[in-house]
Amino acid sequence: MEKETKKTKLRKLEGVVVSDKQTKTLVVNVESVKIHSKYHRRYKTSKRYSVHDEKEQYKEGDKVVFIECRPLSKNKSWRVLY
Numbered sequence: 001m002e003k004e005t006k007k008t009k010l011r012k013l014e015g016v017v018v019s020d021k022q023t024k025t026l027v028v029n030v031e032s033v034k035i036h037s038k039y040h041r042r043y044k045t046s047k048r049y050s051v052h053d054e055k056e057q058y059k060e061g062d063k064v065v066f067i068e069c070r071p072l073s074k075n076k077s078w079r080v081l082y
Helices: none
Strands: 012-019 025-035 042-052 063-068 076-080
Touching: 012 042, 025 063, 025 076, 042 063
Parallel strands: 042 076
Antiparallel strands: 012 025, 012 063, 025 042, 063 076
16 A cells, blocks of 8 residues: 655745844745735735745845745744745
8 A cells, every 4th residue: 555645835935035144044024915804905014034045145135935844943944945
């Protein structure tokens, strides 16, 4: 009997690098637009993610795309794609 493997779709996000002061870690700010449930108005929200950057090639102000991965530390479970 073959073992079944579940293929999960990895989340992919895009944002701007806010900080590159840590070694091999970037802090990336992701902005999104949401709609209020009662008033149906659009509003902006932003969230910061700790992202793993192995080669340390991205600097503050760069636009990056990153995906979900296994937990690399307490706060870091994302890695840079490009």
